[in-house]
Amino acid sequence: TxxxxxxxxxxxxxxxxxxxxYCNSSSVFSSLQWYRQEPGEGPVLLVTVVTGGEVKKLKRLxxxxxxxxxxxxxxxxxxxxxxxxxxxxxxxxxxxxLTFGGGTRLMVKP
Amino acid sequence: xxxxxxxxxxxxxxxGQEVTLRCKPISGHDYLFWYRQTMMxxxxxxxxxxxxxxxxDSGMPEDRFSAKMPNASFSxxxxxxxxxxxxxxxxxxxxxxDRKAFFGQGTRLTVV
Numbered sequence: 358t359x360x361x362x363x364x365x366x367x368x369x370x371x372x373x374x375x376x377x378x379y380c381n382s383s384s385v386f387s388s389l390q391w392y393r394q395e396p397g398e399g400p401v402l403l404v405t406v407v408t409g410g411e412v413k414k415l416k417r418l419x420x421x422x423x424x425x426x427x428x429x430x431x432x433x434x435x436x437x438x439x440x441x442x443x444x445x446x447x448x449x450x451x452x453x454x455l456t457f458g459g460g461t462r463l464m465v466k467p
Numbered sequence: 468x469x470x471x472x473x474x475x476x477x478x479x480x481x482x483g484q485e486v487t488l489r490c491k492p493i494s495g496h497d498y499l500f501w502y503r504q505t506m507m508x509x510x511x512x513x514x515x516x517x518x519x520x521x522x523x524d525s526g527m528p529e530d531r532f533s534a535k536m537p538n539a540s541f542s543x544x545x546x547x548x549x550x551x552x553x554x555x556x557x558x559x560x561x562x563x564x565d566r567k568a569f570f571g572q573g574t575r576l577t578v579v
Contacts, residue, residue: 399471399558399570400510445510453565454523457510 360384361448361458369464370436378431378461380446387449389422389429394443394460436465471571473559479577485547488574490559491540500568501534501544502558510558516542549578 361382370376380389388407392400404413406422406429413420417440419432429446443462447455472491480486492499500515514524519536527534531550536542546553556575562568 397572399560399573401570402567405567452522454512454515455568456512459509 361446361456363444363446363458363461365461366459367462367464369466372437372465372467373435374465376433376436376463378433378444378463380429380431380458382427382448384448384450385426387426387453389426390447390449390455391420391429391431392445392447394445396442400443400445433463436463438465438467441465471559471561471569473557473571473574475574476572477575477577479579480549482550482578483548484578485545486549486553486576486578488544488557488559488576490542490544490571492542492559492561493563493569494540496561496563496569497539498562498564498568499536499542500560500562501542502560502570503555504558504573505555513544546576549576551578554578 361380364379388405390405391403393403394400404415404420406420409424409426411422417434421430433440441464443460445460446458449455471493474489497518501513502510503513504510513526514534515522516536519539532546534544554577556573558570558573560568560570
């Protein structure tokens with residue numbers, strides 16, 4: 358079984374601060390996805406990274422895939438209350454099936 | 468497109484009762500997934516279908532759980548009999564080939 362560990366599990370910060378969320382595994386994934394989930398809703402895909410070392414930017418969010426394709430990070434610059442939510446990483450394995458990490462619950466206080 | 472549609476949004480039932488959760492995937496999507504989300508275990512894949520055929524049900528926790536996909540536009544997840552530990556949010560997701568997966572809003576199940 359491929360396991361993904363996310364850290365931290367919970368994060369509470371003030372508006373304007375920067376933060377980084379980590380997603381680690383001992384397994385290699387063909388690609389890795391980051392999702393954001395708001396209360397009462399399903400996860401929504403933010404980005405997919407495929408190549409080792411790849412960096413993708415989505416406005417204030419920067420996603421990086423580790424060189425060995427076993428880990429990833431999400432960095433948010435100048436966090437805003439609208440960034441509050443559950444951030445999930447998911448690794449794609451055989452058959453493109455996704456294994457989800459446990460998630461990082463982020464709260465950004467105004 | 469209305470997206471993936473799940474019903475009901477909330478279900479409260481007594482232990483021992485049968486529960487049926489429903490999902491309508493996005494038209495044209497050939498993969499359908501059922502997930503369960505809890506605080507303790509996160510998001511777990513229960514079963515997935517490809518072209519209406521169950522491919523991998525290794526995530527189904529017990530024989531009390533069963534899933535069907537009688538056609539490309541409808542799937543059910545049934546729990547019989549239900550137990551309090553089945554309380555969770557159940558998500559259905561669909562995708563076309565290896566492209567982006569879309570999740571429904573989930574069914575919050577409470578078994579008392």
